Amino acid sequence: MTTTFLVVSSLVKVLVILLITVGAFAPILIWAERRQSAMIQDRLGPSRAAIVLPDSAVVFIDRARLPLWRLAALTGIVAIVALITLTFVAIEGSNPLPISTSALTASLVGFGAASVLLRAGYGVHTMIVRNGGRIMLIGLLHPLADAIKFIFKEDFVPPKSDKLLFSAGPIIALIPAIAAFAVIPFASTLHWDYLNQVLPRTGEIAGPAVPMQVASINVGILFIFAIASTGIIGAAISGYASDNKYSLLGGIRAASQMVSYEVVLGLTLVPAFMVYASLRLEDMAMWQHRHMWGIFIPPLTLAAINFFVAAVAETKRVPFDLPEGESELVGGYLTEYSGMKFGMFFMGEFVEVVSLAAIASVLFLGGWDVPYLYRDGFEFTLPFVAGSLSVPLVHWLVVAIQFVIFLFKIIILIWFQLMIRWSLPRFRYDQLMSLCWKGLLPVSLLNILVVGAFMLSGWLDIWVAFYEKLF
């Protein structure tokens, strides 16, 4: 493995992370948050942002619709033919046609995708024409509009504020949130030389191996804590620097709340370390891949819930959004911010939501683990019954599936967080603190003891063995 390769692969991974967090998840989250809240609340939600096409373009699109529809139908038919042929090939076990199976597969996938895309294009065309040339895309353009708005809005700095800290605040809040992704594994190790082969189930594999995470640090999870704690500084100094009483109160609330829940956050994870016996996140994921998801181990379930609650508090969202509770503090530490600075806070908050989801899924939901998916492909088994159905898959496909499933887990957790955000009332400050110090902290401490007892008594091994037998 050359240094160049290492550098290039790391850069690619960083780019992927940035794309996921800032580029894709945060904007889509902005849309999803509104859209989802609208759906819960019996509203239509955002749908007004639009790209307006000139009339001539509308006429052109209108004319293009019919050929598009025909093309979509045609490619669909071809894809179906390819599918039938493929089935025929698979049944016969021989290949009567002068084409290879892979070529058939490729054509099937290609034509199918083309058909779907063309059909979708036709739908979009229809929608555009019906809306008189306004492309709305069920509100997906809102984040774009928001971004434009953020950039072009007046960036107001309060005259008596601390200019440097005021500007630094949003950056300090945003950067750690993104940086936390550095240690999160988003798929199993990629073996560069075996991309198109089916890997063996076990055993060492030679050649360059690309870990699917930016940095593999042996203190992994502690790095996340360390980075996340710096986010407090962002909120605190921006609250201080705004020269506004509400901001200051918001900043103080943010600082004390996050410091308090930081403790709980750490303690809830101790059971996880104990069980997984590592601080490396990739090891944790691997343990869960080998044995079972953490959330299904009874004491860890409690830890997971505690972790989730503490983590939501850490991200300062409802029901723990006291630092910016609009009915009490106007906007909390965000009060004086506008334009892109506010946008950065906004983004930072959403990235935090994503990173929380990512960490939680790595720690308790198996990370990139997909049930029944092993290094060499799927192998479906039934409990207590011998025999299995195995579908071997090439290595790149396995990694891709793991990556997609990992994203899916993140999305589910984000969705869950948004549900909470729109449904629950918020705590009062003293209730928040007593929940932390009198509720979560003792429970977490106790949970450590329970996990210890669980492990020492051997119950853990029995449980894991039973579980493995089950699946």
Added chain:
Amino acid sequence: MPKFTLDGREISFDPGETVMEAAWREGIEIPHYCWHPGLSVAANCRMCLVHVESGRQMEMPQLAFDEKKGEYVPTTKPKLQPACQLAAAEDIVVSSTNDEVKTAQASVQEFLLLNHPVDCPICDQAGECKLQDYYYEHQATLKRKLTEPVHKPKGVRFGPTIIYDAERCIMCTRCIRVCDEVAKDHVLDMRERGNKNEIVLAPGRELDHRYTLMTEHVCPVGALTSQDFRFKARVWFLKSGQGVCTGCATGCNTHVDYDPRYGKVYRLRPRDNADVNKYWMCDDGMMTYTRHDTDRLLMPTTGRGDERMPVGEDEALDLAAEKLKAVDASKLAVVLSAQHTTEDNLALAKLAAALGADQLYLAALGGWEGDDILRSDDNNPNRAGATQAAGGVTLKSVDDLLADAQSGAVQGVVALGWASAEQLEELAPLTALDGVVSLTSHVGAFPAVASVAIPVADIFEIDGSFVNDKSMPQAFRPVLAPPTGVDPAWKTISALAGKLGKDLGFQDLQSLRQGLSDAVEAAQ
């Protein structure tokens, strides 16, 4: 005094008075259309029918529908009598509210509205219309008649001031009687009968005597409307203030009807005063309100002719004081005004006394044609008051002022008011003088020749009093606020005196009037 009972109330009367008159004096209104305290009795509207309950009842045969029998049966009902013609007699008991009377009133009201057009929206009388008032008080039922009302001429021009609408007319003949009895000019009369009758002009005549607006004033409905007031305003928006007519020395008392929202006077109406004008005013007097808005001087000006330019209020006073200081007091002419209140004139007279100027003049309009009804020959409202204010001395005329100015006996002038008999050309000699100060509400001859002209408040904007040709002082109250930066003349004079370093010895109108009574006493 003998007494009779009206609706359970004892009312005393002078022998010879009618029930209506006695009640009216007591402040009780028996509904009526044709009766007017200032006019003879016609008793043709039948609205004032009352029931004399004492004594032998006069019964009147009638047919009434009997529900049981299902047919009309002959009965009687008490005969009602018109209160306007019923002479009050000792101890009679009169009811104007019992059921009989109420029925009669409702019937008369319904009868009067039978052919009335649906004109309230376009009728100027709406809001002060007796038909409207009495409908509410005495009828309050919807129309029973189904047929189209009788149509008669509308928008008939009776003369330059009056438009007649026959459909609205209820034939009370008040207008005819006003012409006959007040103006002594039988120019109106009635023709036809029943629902076709209407008021007509005498052949070959127009309604053009001097009291034509009185016909409109007495009209209880909207049949006669004034060309001047027509469609200008709605009366329910108008508020009324008390004023005195500035048209002539008679000093008729007026109601000043103004719209408080726009600060605009819309019309004058005679205010009853038995000693001065009784119930009437002349057309010219009614129209004097139009002066208020026309040709007002709103900004102090300085310079003459093309050099005339506006200046600030304080600067104008400074300038005036400077110019007057330059003039020797013995050569300073002080011109009082017969158009201004006694108070204003008194303030100016005090200024003259304080300065030591003893040349007092009086600016007055030249007089018009009077008559023996109301109009005085003198068309200045306050010649007597100005004379009193000057301490009773004989005031020289403007002609004398011109002569004195040309002879050099006068080198400076302080003049109150805009009015002068002289034309601008005749006042031209004054332009030779440097110190000519004019305190005026309107643009006119004096301000035109003045080197400093300072605006003062007009008659509708001030407290004050006029003394009429019978030496009767009559006070009036302001109805409008003066324009911004404009004060009543006495205040401006006081301020001017302050600039000249003199104290005139009064701070407000109260203390000024104290001086007035002194002056009045001195005059006597």
Added chain:
Amino acid sequence: MAVEVKVIKKPGRTIAEQVYIPEIAKGLGFAMGRFFKNTFGPQAKKEIATVKYPEEKVEYPERFRGIHRLTQRTDGSPRCVACLCCSTACPAQCIYIEPAEYDPDDPRYGYERYPSVFMIDELRCIFCGYCVEACPCDAIRMDTGMHMPPSTQREHFLYDKETLLSIPGRDGSYLTANPRHEPGDPTHPGVDRERGH
């Protein structure tokens, strides 16, 4: 009648409430159900209460009080006779009218008058509908079914006579429903003014 009182007791806290999670989960579950119903459910089952505003519009009910209009006579002149009833009844004092008289040659002279200025300040208007109720001629109406079009300038909200006359009713009509005859038309029983006096 004796007062029937229903005392609302404060229920004791159950364990499920005290540890937050179970009861919150119930509420969340309900909200999630609503989410899935509204997102993926069939159109009929959705409970979406809002509409895509500029594309879809909620129909205003028949009695809706929209912006004002002035009705017209058959010849297109305003039915309004400038009686000022509407501006009298207006609690916001947003109506300004100047009455004027027809020429003496006009057949309507003496019978009618008209507003030379009719101005409504729609920004001041509180849309109470008193002017419509106060109109004795069916000249002003609020049955346009329109709300006020937005603008960035105050002057655009001063609706003058021509503007008000040009707004049709919701049924597209401009004419007044007032059954009174017009002076000059053959059905009007006015008497000729030439009869002499």
Added chain:
Amino acid sequence: MLNNVGWSLAVEKLLQIEVPERCQYYRVILGELSRIADHFTCNGASAMELGAFTPFLWLLKVRDWVWDILERETGARMTHSFGRIGGMAAPPTASFKDDVRQLIPEVHKVVKETEIMLLRNRIFLDRMQGVGVLTKEQALSYGVTGPVARSTGIPYDVRKDHPYMVYDRFDFDVPIGEDGDNWDRFMVRLEEIRQSVRIIEQAIEQMPDDGPINVDDPRIVYPDKDEVYTTIEATIAHFKLVMEGLRTPKGEVYSFTEGGNGELGFHIVSDGSGTPYRVRVRPPCWYNLAASREMLLGGMIADIIPTFGSVNMIGGECDR
């Protein structure tokens, strides 16, 4: 609507007239609908102030459905301006009863949903229970009325204690609380919604389908428009009402009704002219807001939010 009707009732008391029965039922139903809308808004806003946005919008959704009915009847969603002295501006629309009947299950449903979302949630309970406590004595001494007073255990409801219009014909309960805290106020309002629905259900059944809406007196209500266009009598009556307003007898009257937030009183002194000589309004919120001092003393700053929300201050009523 409640204010409109309250004012009309006060002037009608001065005039010593009673509107026709159909109009009374109409007023009751529209008034109770307004009360439901008010309580939905208040409870929804309480929840929203605490951060629970979803129940707020659910409640507002029904509030809007109530408003739909009111708009159909009155011509405006919020500034109804529909009650007139001596009746209403217009008779009920043809679909009125059906609309209301269709609305009732929706109201029940959303109340139920709100209970599921909020009432067992400990975060909500902690914010509401035992917070903003107003004792019975304090409530009495501050002159507090309406749901705020009832939450302290005072069973005072003008509709029961001094029945006006046709309220004595309906069977409904007066919900009261025990402690007078935010929770009780929230629950009293929620229960009152149910009671209002009960009243509406009964009133809808009892309301006559035809009959006059306005009193028959041209001195009080505008005459029929067709009459005004064609007859002078009606025109005169119309003009007198427009020009001078409605003339009442000389005298003084105090009339009080149960508004959305408590006793809504009108004290009118008349000098016999078309405009009142003096009018004094007793707005419920002014007194309720005054009592919020007692509710907030000793609490935390953050408690202001739910307490203020549950007092339901109406700005217009406190601007005096």
